[in-house]
Amino acid sequence: MASNKQTEIALAAVKLFEQKGYHATSVQDIADEVGLQKGSLYHYIHSKEDLLLHIAHEAISEFNQRLERILNSDIPAEEKVIQAIENHITVSVSNLQTTTVLLREAFSLGEPQHQVIQDLTDRYLELWTEIIRQGKEDGEFSTSQSRVTALALLGACNWVYRWFKPDGKLTAEEVSREFSQVFLHGLLK
Structure with missing residues (x-):
């Protein structure tokens, strides 16, 4: 369990990585942000890279755990997609800085740390693909490519962190409903 x-x-690292980027943020910046000497900071962390790994790991793990619950629920695939979209968007925008760090900065990790996050990200895609596959097998969806459909959904959902404004015209739930409408029913009348 982490100390206070x-x-x-x-x-502090999430804030700085989101604002300045991982590479532009120094360990001294993080120490200054929390009021510690640089040497004292190493009492709490091993390295800046381990800090990024921890942040990214917690973020993608939360996405995976929530989606696993949706996938394993006893509801139709259409409702799973609606819940998955809403979950992804609401978690993303309620943790906007962390989501930004995960989606934009986790690529800065070296091996094998990057592979840990890549494996968890691949798992997230597999969960989405399985929801689409279930819907196809149950006759709910007409897609011929479950993985490509899952990638399209994720691409749209992931991009929300770039343009969503918490004080904007639409709430996360309203954006989620619009995404669900487009993906499940298309643009045509």
């Missing part, structure tokens, strides 16, 4: 100071350091 470790949590404070992680939150």
